[in-house]
Amino acid sequence: METTKRCWVTGAAGLIGHAAAHAVPLPPGWAAVPLARGDLELADGPAVAARFRADRPDAILHxxxxxxxxxxxxxxxxxxxxxxxATRRLAGLAADIPFALLSTDLVFDGKKGNYREDDxxxxxxxxxxxxxxxxAAVRQNPRHLVVRTSLNHGHSPTGNRGFNEEILAAWRAGRSLRLFADEFRNPIAAVVTARAVWELLARGASGIVHVAGTEKLSRWEIGMALAARHPEGxxxxxxxxxSEYQGAPRAPDTTLDCTRARAWLGFPLPGYREWLAGNP
Ligand SMILES: NC(=O)c1ccc[n+]([C@@H]2O[C@H](COP(=O)([O-])OP(=O)(O)OC[C@H]3O[C@@H](n4cnc5c(N)ncnc54)[C@H](OP(=O)(O)O)[C@@H]3O)[C@@H](O)[C@H]2O)c1
Incomplete structure (x- = not known):
């Protein structure tokens, strides 16, 4: 009989980690071992190494x-x-097993948009x-995986990690939000990101893969889509x-080309408004 493979899921009390550890169906033959900060402080090198030796996970979703x-x-x-x-340390321990790092569209400066993995x-x-x-630390190992994603929507255990949760909290406090109509992202549900990362990991994907919603939306359009569902907004x-903004530099368009993910995944990545409409 085939044994179940056990995958550490770090950040399990966060938005995407919680979705990956607790909210999505896992690929057949896999089980999640959720690790929140209370279970293991990842900055504590000796503790991480000892836990890894004791646990012997079959993969890590970081x-x-x-x-x-x-x-x-x-x-x-x-x-x-x-x-x-902490990432370098984990990837080093995972030298002989699958390892996936969650990364971000913000690695790009946003001058171009529709970024491919090799841009x-x-x-x-x-x-x-x-x-x-x-x-760069993860890519030292050619069998390891980096998944870049965009703004993630969801319900985090702390209630304040999804962009939707931040927007709703502002509205519930009666605050009006001025959202950029010329800053573009590919929002995606954290449960969709989590499902995709699991599939990529289980299917043996490596290198960099972009996983994001297929709809390019401005922050203002995102706010309007949420306001259509939440009367308080x-x-x-x-x-x-x-052009009105005077602060730290911002990336205007970090939209991601997800062609590579589509070739690996057994389900289509939805657009954000399509996903919202199907998940009232
Ligand atoms: N959410 C998005 O829109 C988005 C977009 C692009 C990329 N990403 C990437 O996706 C990943 C997950 O994001 P997320 O939104 O799920 O983040 P999150 O909700 O902030 O969760 C991250 C979790 O990691 C824990 N953590 C941080 N440092 C730790 C350490 N040294 N030891 C143990 N636990 C530690 C945090 O604990 P504490 O709360 O105690 O600090 C938190 O529970 C991140 O790599 C992020 O960069 C997210």
């Missing part, structure tokens, strides 16, 4: 990260420790720089323009 850009900007040293060094990166923030460095979405 979703843990300092994922919010302002946090990384405030503390670049800690951001590198969590996003780069040149151009990180504009500390967060993006740490993800570029983490990707009606009248609380304004259209802004990047």
């Amino acid at each position: 979703c843990a990260a300092m994922s919010r850009s302002p946090d990384c900007q405030r503390d670049p040293v800690l951001a590198r420790s969590w996003n780069v060094e 040149a990166v151009g990180p504009l923030s500390v967060y993006a720089e740490t993800k570029v460095e983490a990707e 009606r009248g609380l979405v304004e259209a802004g323009r990047l």
Whole structure:
């Protein structure tokens, strides 16, 4: 009888890690071993190595990260420790087993859009720089996988990690949001990202694969799509323009070409509004 393969899922109390560990059907023959920070602090090298030796997982799906850009900007040293060094350590331990790192569309500067996996990166923030460095660490092993995704929608255990959760929290506090009508992303549901990453891992994909929603939407269009579903948002979405903005550099169009993912996946990646319509 074939034994079940056990895959560590790090960041299991986060948006995508929780979806991957608890919310999606897994490929046949696989079981998730959820690891939240309370189970294992990934910055603690000796503890991670000891746990790996004791557990002997068959694969690692690495979703843990300092994922919010302002946090990384405030503390670049800690951001590198969590996003780069913890990733390097895990990928090293996983030298002989499948390993997938979740990465981001923000590795690109957003000047071009519709990025392919082999396009040149151009990180504009500390967060993006740490993800570029983490990707490079993972790609030392040609059998390992990097999955870049875009804005993820979902319900996180902490209630504040999905972009939809942040927008709803603002509306519920009565705050109007000015959202860029000229900044473009490919939003996707975290459960779709999680299902895709599992499939890629189980099917033996390696290198970089882009996994994102197939619809290119501005942040304003995303806000309008959510407001159409949530009455508390009606009248609380304004259209802004990047030219009015005076802050840290922003990437105007980080949309991702997902042709490579489509060749691997056994299901179609949906557009965001199509997915919303099917998941009331
Ligand atoms: N969500 C998106 O829209 C999006 C888009 C593109 C790429 N990504 C990437 O996808 C991955 C998952 O993102 P997410 O949205 O699920 O993030 P998230 O909700 O912030 O979850 C990340 C989790 O990792 C944990 N973590 C961070 N550092 C750790 C450490 N040193 N030891 C143990 N646990 C640690 C965090 O714990 P604490 O809460 O205690 O810090 C958190 O529970 C990340 O690599 C992110 O860069 C996400």
